[in-house]
Amino acid sequence: MKQPFAIILAGGRATRMGGGDKGLLPLGDSTLLAHVLERIEPQVAATALNANGDPARLEQFGLPVLADPIEGFVGPLAGVLAGMDWAASQGADTVVSVAADTPFFPCDLVARLLLAAEGMEAPLALAATPDGRHPTFGLWPVALRDDLRAALAGGLRKVVQWTDAHGAATAVFPSQGDPFFNVNTPEDLAHAQAIWEAQQ
Structure with missing residues (x-):
């Protein structure tokens, strides 16, 4: 199988952080998004960002910025679909979401x-x-992108509802240190900073 592409899901509205782009918040010596990029880029063939609004605010990362292909902030599956369409257009078979x-x-x-x-x-x-499960972290076959598009158009929003219908496999990771800890609130950001400092 060809090496997957990656889509970084940054299309949410960050309401619990007061709005704006969570990925641009500072963490350590850079930003949340820069840390995510540093982790994913060695693992994949190419990377794009899923974000809505003016893409110019993210041009510092030098990546394609893909808006949700479905209007109305319908959740992470819209970002996954954006990544699947982009990966397919580049000749990739799969895309990994983070x-x-x-x-x-x-x-x-x-x-x-x-x-x-x-x-x-x-x-x-x-x-x-x-x-x-941590459904924003997945491997997605571009061959199913039209199936996903139809499901979203039909009102489906829950990631696991669609993945379960297609018999998705599960990759289980040890929970030590909570590898999928995510930043939703200012308190979470302070905790992430403490983790980063402990790793230095």
């Missing part, structure tokens, strides 16, 4: 997702820890 507010996800995320989906005709897998 969240822009989760700076400490595993450095072997992609390898473990690919392993979990091995042997599937349409490789589809979600990341999980023993306490549950």
Whole structure:
């Protein structure tokens, strides 16, 4: 299988942080999004950002910026679909999604997702820890993009509802240190800063 592409999901409205782009919040010596990029880029063939609004605010990252292909902030699946369409246009078979507010996800995320989906005709897998799935971290086959588009147009919003219908595999990661800890509030950002400092 060809190396996957990646889509960083940054299309949410960050209401619990007072709005704006969570990915541009400071963490350590850079931003949340820069840390996410540093983690995902060595694992994939190419990376794009899913974000709505003026793409110029993100040009510092030098990445394609893809808006949701469906209006109305319908959730992370719209960002996944944007990534699937982009990856397909570039000749890729799969795209991996990661969240822009989760700076400490595993450095072997992609390898473990690919392993979990091995042997599937349409490789589809979600990341999980023993306490549950993390559906914004997944491996998505571009061959299913029109199926997903139809599901979204029909009102489907829950990630796992669609992935379960397609028999998605699960890649389970150890929960030590909460690898999928994400920043939703100012308190979370302070906690992320403490984690970053402890890692230095």
